[in-house]
Amino acid sequence: MAERGETAESLAAKVQVDPKTAARWVTADRIPHPHxxxxxxxxxxxxxxxxxxxxxxxxxxxxxxxxxDLEQEATSLRSYQPLLVPGLLQTEGYARAVLGTGALLAPAEVDEIVASRIARQRVLDRDDPPQLVVVIDEVVLRRPVGDGSVMAGQLRHLAAVAGREHVQVRVIPADNPWHTGLAGPFVLGRLPDGTELAYLDNQLRGQVVTDPVDVASLGRRWESVTGEALPRRRSIELIRGVAETWT
Known part of the structure; x- marks a missing residue:
C-alpha cells in the first residue's frame, strides 16, 4: 500500500468496502473475502x-x-467448454485421465489436484447451491479421455447431474457450423452482492476477469453460444445416447 501511495481510506474507496475493513486487512490474521x-x-x-x-x-x-474461492461464493455460474467436461462435473476417473495425459505432472501432484477438484464439487450439494448452466460441444462427449469405461462413467454422471433442478447441461451439436464459443472456454459468475466476474484460462494459467466491459463482452458471447445449444431435455437424451456407445 505504501509503495502505491494507498491508505486504508483510498483503498477502501477503490474496492468499495468500509475503511475500517480495509484497515483490518493489514494485520497478519485478517484475510479478505475472495472477491x-x-x-x-x-x-x-x-x-x-x-x-x-x-x-x-x-x-x-x-x-x-x-x-x-470465488466459485464457492457464487450464486450462479455459467460455463462454456468446447473441449472438456468442466471441472465441477468431472468424475474422478475422467479428471485423473485429463491430468495424467502426457505425464506432465508427477503422480502425487495429480492425486492432489484430483482430490481438490472433487472437493470443489461439494458446492453443488449445499443447501443453497449455485445455479449452474454448462454449455459443451458434442465433441466433448465423443472424444476419448481415458478408456471406454471412463467415458461411459463420465457421461452417465453428466446426465445424472444435469437432471438436478439447479443444474443445466446443454450440448451444441457437432454438425453446427463455426460459432463464437470455439474461440475458447470461459466461465461467468455472479456473487451474492450482484458482482459479475469471469474466468479465462490457457495452457499456462488462468485469469479472473473483473473489468465490467470485458465481462459484458463475454456475456454477449454466452448469449451466442447458448443460442447454438440444444434444449435441456434433448441435451440429456443426447448425453445418454452417446454414453451407450462407450459401453
Missing part, C-alpha cells in the same frame, strides 16, 4: 498469492485458487 482479495491485488498491482499466501498453501494449481 476483495482479487480487487485489492488489482489496485496494488500484485498477485493475490503474494499478498495473502495462506489460502494457497495447498498444492493444487496456485493460479486457480482465486477463482476456486
Amino acid at each position: 476483495s482479495r482479487v480487487a485489492v491485488a488489482e489496485v496494488l498491482g500484485r498477485e493475490v498469492a503474494e499478498l495473502w499466501p495462506e489460502p494457497f498453501r495447498r498444492r493444487d494449481l496456485p493460479w486457480f485458487r482465486p477463482w476456486a
Whole structure:
C-alpha cells in the first residue's frame, strides 16, 4: 500500500468496502473475502498469492485458487467448454485421465489436484447451491479421455447431474457450423452482492476477469453460444445416447 501511495481510506474507496475493513486487512490474521482479495491485488498491482499466501498453501494449481474461492461464493455460474467436461462435473476417473495425459505432472501432484477438484464439487450439494448452466460441444462427449469405461462413467454422471433442478447441461451439436464459443472456454459468475466476474484460462494459467466491459463482452458471447445449444431435455437424451456407445 505504501509503495502505491494507498491508505486504508483510498483503498477502501477503490474496492468499495468500509475503511475500517480495509484497515483490518493489514494485520497478519485478517484475510479478505475472495472477491476483495482479487480487487485489492488489482489496485496494488500484485498477485493475490503474494499478498495473502495462506489460502494457497495447498498444492493444487496456485493460479486457480482465486477463482476456486470465488466459485464457492457464487450464486450462479455459467460455463462454456468446447473441449472438456468442466471441472465441477468431472468424475474422478475422467479428471485423473485429463491430468495424467502426457505425464506432465508427477503422480502425487495429480492425486492432489484430483482430490481438490472433487472437493470443489461439494458446492453443488449445499443447501443453497449455485445455479449452474454448462454449455459443451458434442465433441466433448465423443472424444476419448481415458478408456471406454471412463467415458461411459463420465457421461452417465453428466446426465445424472444435469437432471438436478439447479443444474443445466446443454450440448451444441457437432454438425453446427463455426460459432463464437470455439474461440475458447470461459466461465461467468455472479456473487451474492450482484458482482459479475469471469474466468479465462490457457495452457499456462488462468485469469479472473473483473473489468465490467470485458465481462459484458463475454456475456454477449454466452448469449451466442447458448443460442447454438440444444434444449435441456434433448441435451440429456443426447448425453445418454452417446454414453451407450462407450459401453
